[in-house]
Amino acid sequence: MAINKLHKSKHPALIVHRNTAAAQCAVYILVADKAVPYGKSGSRIVYIGRTDRGMTRVHESAAEKSTQLFKTATNPGGIHGVTQLSAYAVSFSVPQVWSAPWTPSVLLERAFLIAFKSHFGKPPIANDQRNAMVASVEYSYFNRAAIDKQVQRFP
Secondary structure (H helix, E strand, O other), X not given: OOOOOOOOOOOOOOOOOHHHHOOOOEEEEEEEEEEEEEOOEXXXXXXXXXXXXXXXXHHHHHHHHHXXXXXXXXXXXXXXXXXXXXXXXXXXXXXXXXOOOOOHHHHHHHHHHHHHHHHHOOOOOOOOOOOOXXXXXXXXXXXXXXXXXXXXXXX
C-alpha cells in the first residue's frame, strides 16, 4: 500500500546564517519556545554548549537535545509545551597571543554556565554539569556584564 499523504512542515527545520557558519570557535545557546521553570523564575535557555569545529556540533546537539526535551508519546519525560528549539551562536575573536592554558571556548562556556547558575540557581536543564560550576579565571578573560546580558536575553 502506497503512502498517499505527505505532510510538509510549516517552518524550516534548519536555518543557517553565513556569519555563524564561518565561526570556528563559539559557544551556542539552545533556547526553547517556552520558559522552563528554574526555581522561582524561568528561562527559555535549555542548554549551553561549545564548539571548536564550527556549526556541525550545534546541529548535532540540537538534534540530540530535541529528542530529550520534546514531550512525545515515546518520550513522556519531556518538557510540556516545548515544541521548538532555536540555536544562538556567541562567537569571538581569539587574540593571536592567548595566554590561558584552556581553549577560549572552554572558558567562555564555563563563564556562561556560571552566570546562568548565579541567576537561576542551577545549570540549564539539558546540561550535564550540575553543581560543579564555580568561577575561577573565566571573568579574567571575558566581560561578566556582557555574559550576564546574553544570559538574561532569553526570559
